[in-house]
Amino acid sequence: MVPPPDVSALKAHLRPEQILTSATEFEALITPWNGAITHRPAVVVRCETVTDVQAVVAFAGSQGIPLSVRGRGHDWAGRALRDGGITIDLAALNSVRVDPVTRQAVVGGGTSIGELLSATGEHGLVAVTGTVASVGVVGLATGGGYGPLSGRYGLAADNLTGADVVLADGSLVTADDDLLWALRGGGGNFGVVVSARFDVHRVPSIVAGTVMYPLTQAAQVLSRLRETEFPDELYVLSAFLSGPDGTPLLLVSATWCGDAATGLAEDGPVHALARLGTPVMAEVAEQSLAGSAAAMSAGFPYGRHVDLRTRSVPEVSDEIVDVLTEHFARVPSPLSTVALHAFGGAAARVAPDATAFGLRTPHRLIEMISLWPDASRSAENRRWTADLDEALRPFALPGGYANLLGPGATDQIPFSFGANATRLRSIKEKYDPRGVFTAIPLP
Template sequence: MTGRGYTEGVTVWNGAVRHRPAIVLTCTTTADVVLGVRTARDRGLPLTVRGRGHDWAGRALSDGGLTLDLRPLHEVRVDPGARTAEVGGGASANDVLAAAGEHGLVAATGTIGTVGMAGLTLGGGYGPLAGRTGLAADNLLAAEVVLADGSVVRTDARHDPDLLWALRGGGGNFGAVTSMTVRLHAIPSVVTGLVLYPWHQARQVLERVREAQHTAPADLTIQVGAIAAPDGSPALLVLPTWAGDTATGEDPSGPVQALTRLGAPLLAQLEAAPYAAAIAGRDAMFPDGRYVTIRTRSMPGLVNDVIDVVERFGGRLPTPLSGMTLHHFHGAAAEVATADTAFALRRPHLMAEILGIREAGEPGEPVDSWADAASGALAGSAFPGGYANLLGPEAADQLAGVHGDNLPRLQRIKAAVDPDGVFSATPLPMAAPEPTSGGAPASVEDQLGAGHGRGLG
């Protein structure tokens, strides 16, 4: 299939992705999604779902398959009284924040705004508000899902709660999410920005960030990483987000402004701003079309071995566009019990995002080798598995550990709603099939057995 619509449908954030589906179905209604799912099943075509196309591994597309393009389903409807938003399956984080911001509300999102809200949420959703609001997945209240047989279900705390549990961190492996209801939060403004330190101060600053993260209140989430300074030299980035009282965030003696005094900064720009503006303002750092490879590990914190790795690999970035960032997981996100959502790693930790980025035409091997080596160097300090939204097919040693003790329950739910593996988004090893008899039951909990499906435990 060719043409302008097709070209737009297969053009995704990572310019290195070259998958070419046979059909791109532009979905403007849930009925279109149902048609696409049934067509793919009838014709034996691989089926993929495209939200905003920001998955670096290109899983929104498959060669010779059928892609459901959900981008037209980007409407966001806010209920300010209930502090919730109904979010279309193709909406970006910017779409959600713009609509919520009209009512003085925000949603839990990732670090930039062009990412699809559904994909981010289904895989977990680390972000600058994690300490205050939890993960994006923790704020998922309900969803409309087209299942592998083409049926449409609405899942919430009372209806098919096992499916809702799976969607909170289990990825897009259970169906096509055409809309979600997400919780919103009253955070009029945040204090955020960046502090940049010269690389020769990296170890000192990281040791001090370690203490700051250890004592940080829930309102303060501190991202840290290695990037290229304007002159191309490596620099240590500290990116805090304060979601509490603005006066405290701006207080020179407070915990936010103290992050400008961890060394002698090259640059310190922290200010109060609407959260939506802060997130949208970072989009220019990650434009479409560059060639991207990502590796990820999750570690207990900035232990000495982790600092050694950041110092070693952050000091020799393979390109000026590449970098390494450590996402801060604490506060509200760490207070959720492991069994309460499919997202399993609930103890305080850092999630490393190792970004190898190059322009088209630049050699890929040095970037890939650097990313692989950095990931390997962190492995000894890391928990099993990793962040599902960032793990690519090369991370075979990590895939089995992604969901920890939650994997068996996820596999049972997968077998109930998609036994043939029609949907495959983020890593989820399939369980061996069990004998079945009779027709399809009406709900997920019916298929899982009486007494199991009514709780999130």
């Protein structure tokens, strides 16, 4: 057994109640999103200020103690919790300041998507984020950030305009050109992002469409989707999921961020998604993006067991649809889902070397999310995810979405940043030569 670190030196900088050394204490406060994660830190420090973060980073470095950073703890691989080390919990650094004139938002490192969208929504603005309100903004954006506004405004990373970062020696810097480039897709591998600045956009409301089709119509519906040209304002997410009675279904979900009247029109692009087949349910309504993200978050609560794989494909071909349909027909848990994220529009018009995020050609990100309530059927669910991942491998592009790659994705990690890998490793060596920070996998 490794003895717990002596944290007495930290008590000169922080209040005792900020330093948690009891598993009983911190497990009640920092439940990982993935309940299957078993590794636990020796110490959790609940940082409330940037100075707190600097003190913990400097202390961990001086003692040679492994360090991890937890924004909202949503990483499915559990990298927010460093087994036997010190975890910096940023949840209290969740401030949001919105300037409606310059259309900029400044967020603390522990801010969630829901908190950012609620704050921007008060001004009739939106930020480019993902779809689940409980996910941390900084973790999402620094790793890329697919989302419902990406076709019109690019990835979340493309909207990241500045950052304040605590480096491995405890110093605080404002990201320069190199470091900001790396943070826009290279993840939290260079320091602790304690503050980030984002462009935000005037979209007072969105039009959301939710259409459910029987699994037997998946081939027809996805074929017709593949043949349809969509404007940048329309984001379409498809997903295989189970209905309330466990029946496998195909979801076609739309987010329209253009003129609301066009989005609501019966002959408009959102209602057209209900005419791809014979739906079992179809709803179209105007709402806030914050409300949409909150509803999605309810379906992905903290504490369930999670196994996740991802593959990027040029298009959802008939062969891929056959694989997805066949595998989902025998999914072991009704909580599991396979999501097909669209990537195109403005996000695909960014030069590949403009940010660390390297895959800029139009594609579909296939996200395989196995969810189950407890450890009783873990082997069966993990086997299903691995089998589906292997079946999709022959159709996939090299690499994958690094924000979602686990440490076992050894065939994807070397190619996950494309031609940007060499520059990214050089910046890593410059800012963190001792490898203190390990977030999403670097090649």
